[in-house]
Amino acid sequence: METKSKNISLKAILIAIGLGIWVMVLQNAGVIPTKQNVYVKGGYINADIDRTVDVRGSVDVSGSVDVDNTVSVSIDEVLGRNGQKYYYNNN
Numbered sequence: 001m002e003t004k005s006k007n008i009s010l011k012a013i014l015i016a017i018g019l020g021i022w023v024m025v026l027q028n029a030g031v032i033p034t035k036q037n038v039y040v041k042g043g044y045i046n047a048d049i050d051r052t053v054d055v056r057g058s059v060d061v062s063g064s065v066d067v068d069n070t071v072s073v074s075i076d077e078v079l080g081r082n083g084q085k086y087y088y089n090n091n
Contacts, residue, residue: 026032 023032027034
């Protein structure tokens with residue numbers, strides 16, 4: 001009798017572990033959504049930004065950034081000084 005109850009509890013534990021692994025696999029595959037609301041000082045934000053975002057100051061980015069359009073960059077502002085000598089074919 002004791003062996004039978006051990007087998008039932010072992011089966012239950014193995015089924016729970018198997019279900020947990022499949023849930024993680026489906027989340028990583030994108031089948032199960034994992035979006036979370038994030039509160040940032042000033043309110044909740046959407047990580048998929050659909051409109052214009054004004055940034056004053058600096059932004060630290062860890063990882064990669066995809067840009068679907070052109071981005072204007074001022075070399076002088078990036079270098080923090082007059083960057084004339086770094087321009088291509090500058091006489």
